[in-house]
Amino acid sequence: MRGFWAAAVMAASVFGAGFSAQATETVITADAMVDVVKGKLVEKPMIVVRDGRIVAIGKQGTFTAADDAKQIALDGMTLLPGFMDMHVHISGDAETPFYMTMGYSVPRQTVVAVKNAQKTLMAGFTTIRDLGDGGYSVIGVRDGINAGDIIGPRIFSAGNALGITGGHCDNNFLAPEMKSKSGGVADGPWAAREKVRENIKYGANAIKFCATGGVFSKGTKVGIQQYSLEEMKAIVDESHQRGLVVAAHAHGTSGIKAAIVAGVDSVEHVSFLDDEGVALAKKFGTYFSMDIYNTEYTLTYGAENGVPEENINKERQVSQRQRDSFTRAVKGGVKMVMGTDAGIYPHGDNAKQFSRMVEFGMTPMQALQAATINAATLMKQENDLGALQEGFLADIVAVKGNPLENIAVTEDVTFVMKEGVVYKGE
Known part of the structure; x- marks a missing residue:
């Protein structure tokens, strides 16, 4: 039984981030964001996530989120769609x-x-x-x-x-x-x-x-x-x-x-x-x-x-x-x-x-x-996936640096969110 509980604790440490409760809103900021629809890099983005979807997106300082929103600041990083x-x-x-x-x-x-x-x-x-x-x-x-x-x-x-x-x-x-x-x-x-x-x-x-x-x-x-x-x-x-x-x-x-x-x-x-x-x-x-x-x-x-x-x-x-x-x-x-x-x-x-x-x-x-x-x-999912846009599912990843200057930075993803739940890098 001692071995069982040790394994259970280890499993919880691996999987726990994915199943933890989240705040009503989550606010993500970073140095930059790749807009794959317009084909450009956006500086100082701010993304608000609620109930697994992106509900607001824009530049930092142009709008505010709820007072009790969870803040995730990804300094030095670039946001991309999952x-x-x-x-x-x-x-x-x-x-x-x-x-x-x-x-x-x-x-x-x-x-x-x-x-x-x-x-x-x-x-x-x-x-x-x-x-x-x-x-x-x-x-x-x-x-x-x-x-x-x-x-x-x-x-x-x-x-x-x-x-x-x-x-x-x-x-x-x-x-x-x-x-x-x-x-x-x-x-x-x-x-x-x-x-x-x-x-x-x-x-x-x-x-x-x-x-x-x-x-x-x-x-x-x-x-x-x-x-x-x-x-x-x-x-x-x-x-x-x-x-x-x-x-x-x-x-x-x-x-x-x-x-x-x-x-x-x-x-x-x-x-x-x-x-x-x-x-x-x-x-x-x-x-x-x-x-x-x-x-x-x-x-x-x-x-x-x-x-x-x-x-x-x-x-x-x-x-x-x-x-x-x-x-x-x-x-x-x-x-x-x-x-x-x-x-x-x-x-x-x-x-x-x-x-x-x-x-x-x-x-x-x-x-x-x-x-x-x-x-x-x-896959006929273009209204839900594949871009960082309002109304889309909150599948968001982050990398250090600018992938448009060095695509190899994608090989070291430091932050992973899927449908509003953080699995890595919180």
């Missing part, structure tokens, strides 16, 4: 030996997801889209966060990622007699529709399918299209009919284009992009979500973590091509969101991608917009 990562896998760990994770039960995956949800929130990412887990583990974690049982970011979860038999979203690592088959496998338009319905039945509030082969699967080629256009259209139609945003994993050129034509909301990875793909994305209003940081982790630590040579070699094939495609997309004016594929590298390091987004073509403001207002618009 970051949004549109491609993560919080039930996976990059540091865990590759084959060991294949033996994880759904409860074990859920525990991993709880741990990584907290890491992600503390890194300043208040909203994420999880694009594939096993056994609906992340949906359980999402519901636990929403119920206040645990802490973590706001989660849009796809549940099982849809894919063809033997494709990237299937499990091809085990022997035939094991009869292993991933939960999202569906062949043919009507089977794919049924799988979308099944995911929604069990709580999915996003949908993902694999349009091409991928890096971390066995026996697939990253550039080869998997689902047919007819199957993709069935998935998109069924998902949109139910009001869900659809993401398509697509490295290869033909798969990228087919997914866009099928009507997906975002294409993930987009490694082998050509000018026609850029033109199609602009025509259809498709967002690109391109994970251009994690290649560094895979090529540096993959072998050490037990990743097979086949998969590391595929990473070598896409690494520079994907970064070149990112530059092509930015120059071409494609709509972009931040998607890091966290889980392929350690969770909590999501913000390391910001500097790569700037290195390969974006301005610091564009990179921040990709992770805020653009992501909110993709």
